[in-house]
Amino acid sequence: MRLYKFSPCALLRARLKNPMALLDQIQKDMVAAMKARDEAKLETVRAIKTALKKFEIDSMKPLDEQTELQVLTTMLKQRKESAEMFRKGDRAELAEKEEAESKLIESYMPSAPTEEEIDAAIAAAIAETENPSIKQMGVVMKAAQAKLAGKRVDGKALSDRVRSKLS
Numbered sequence: 139m140r141l142y143k144f145s146p147c148a149l150l151r152a153r154l155k156n157p158m159a160l161l162d163q164i165q166k167d168m169v170a171a172m173k174a175r176d177e178a179k180l181e182t183v184r185a186i187k188t189a190l191k192k193f194e195i196d197s198m199k200p201l202d203e204q205t206e207l208q209v210l211t212t213m214l215k216q217r218k219e220s221a222e223m224f225r226k227g228d229r230a231e232l233a234e235k236e237e238a239e240s241k242l243i244e245s246y247m248p249s250a251p252t253e254e255e256i257d258a259a260i261a262a263a264i265a266e267t268e269n270p271s272i273k274q275m276g277v278v279m280k281a282a283q284a285k286l287a288g289k290r291v292d293g294k295a296l297s298d299r300v301r302s303k304l305s
Contacts, residue, residue: 160206160246161190182239186246189213207247211290214243244290251289256296259285260303272304 164187171180193209194201201209217240224233251259263281264270270278278300283291 159201160203161187161201164190164246178235178238179242182242185239186210186213186243207290210243210247214240214247217243247290248288249290251286251291255286255289256282256291256299260296260300263300264303270304272301275300275304278304 164183168180168183168187171183189209189212190201190206193205197205199205217236221233221236221240224230224236259282260278262285263278266281267274267278275297279297282296282300283293286296
């Protein structure tokens, strides 16, 4: 009778494949922030760790890179929206705090693609699609996102660019 879903060897291979998981890096950064007495960084890193652990517990699955990116993207979007609202409410000090947190969250995310990479992905997606029209925008979007996998892509900006290319 097996007690584990995966064999210990399989778990070890998975750990060796990704030796520096995001949660491990966050834990190290949290310890470093505690030692440096950097309260702002410590608060943000704790929030990131909490969000990742909550998602892991809620979904009852181990985190993979895609879900980690999804959680970080959600957190980043929340911080940017909050900063915008604080700016509208003349609360510059709180807006700056939110913007500093968003920069720290971005440091844990993959880099954003360049304009040339986005254009190349859209062009390749359009070339793959037969007779692309605005009605097939979803198909082109899926193909473009697949080409930009592993990069941090803003879906709305990509959608606007695909729409302008198809029009």
